[in-house]
Amino acid sequence: MKIELFILCFSWLFSILLLVIFITKENIRLYLVTFIFTSTLSWIYEYFQLMMGFLEFPWREFSKATKMSFTLHYIVYPTFAVFFIRSITKRNKESIIILKIIMFATLISFFTYAISTFSSLIEYKNWNFLTGVISNIIMLYIVKSFVFWFKRGLIV
Numbered sequence: 001m002k003i004e005l006f007i008l009c010f011s012w013l014f015s016i017l018l019l020v021i022f023i024t025k026e027n028i029r030l031y032l033v034t035f036i037f038t039s040t041l042s043w044i045y046e047y048f049q050l051m052m053g054f055l056e057f058p059w060r061e062f063s064k065a066t067k068m069s070f071t072l073h074y075i076v077y078p079t080f081a082v083f084f085i086r087s088i089t090k091r092n093k094e095s096i097i098i099l100k101i102i103m104f105a106t107l108i109s110f111f112t113y114a115i116s117t118f119s120s121l122i123e124y125k126n127w128n129f130l131t132g133v134i135s136n137i138i139m140l141y142i143v144k145s146f147v148f149w150f151k152r153g154l155i156v
Contacts, residue, residue, distance in 0.1 A: 003118065003119050004059045004119050004120060004121050007115060007119055007121060008061065008071050008121070011071050011072075011075060011076050012071060012075060015075050015076060015079040018079060018083070019031075019079060019082065022083070022086070023082070023086075027086075030085070030147065030150075030151055031082045031085065031086070033147065033150055034078070034081055034082050034085045034143065034147050035078040035079075035081070035082055036078075037143060037146055037147070037150075038077055038078040038081035038082075038139075038143050039073070039074050039077075039078045041139060041142060041143065042073040042074070042077045042078070042139070043068070043073060043074070045073070045135070045139060046068050046069070046072075046073045047068070049127070050067055050068065052126075053125055053126060054124075054125055054126050054127040054131075055116075055122055055123060055124050055125055055127050056122075056123045056125060057069040057121065057122060057123070058120045058121075058123055059119070059120045059121050060121075069121065069122070072112070072115075072121070072122070076111070077108065077139075080104060080107065080108050081140065081143050083104075084100065084101075084104040084140055084143070084144070085143070085144065085147050087100055087104075088100060088144070097144070101137055101140045101141060101144070102133075102137060104136075104140055105133050105134075105136035105137040105139075105140055106133055106136075108132075108136045109129055109132035109133045109136055110129075112132060113129050113132065
């Protein structure tokens with residue numbers, strides 16, 4: 001149980017620290033939209049995973065209120081998405097953006113796979129690393145499409 005609490009606290013502190021250090025005031029609206037949209041999308045994604053029996057969260061923050069992991073899908077994934085959007089510049093070709101999507105999806109999947117291996121925060125049932133990478137590629141593509149669509153209408 002101590003490793004789970006350490007992972008959760010470290011995830012919160014590391015995510016908040018990264019966001020505070022690297023997010024500038026000029027782009028805060030775009031990254032806030034990215035964070036909130038990713039939180040919403042990952043809630044739907046996590047709900048689907050739980051209802052289909054793909055995974056479980058044996059140790060969670062609000063065990064009496066929900067079967068979902070709050071930190072992973074409302075703090076960690078959105079932070080990954082913010083830095084993914086931050087890594088894309090106007091000069092990036094589509095092939096570079098695709099490579100970045102694959103890289104970030106693999107990083108997210110590696111993080112969740114490591115958590116499932118070394119703690120009881122996540123328990124894979126009918127899920128594995130490869131399906132995690134594929135689903136994260138889809139999620140990051142949806143996030144990128146939404147944020148770029150939103151950015152076109154954003155008046156700076």
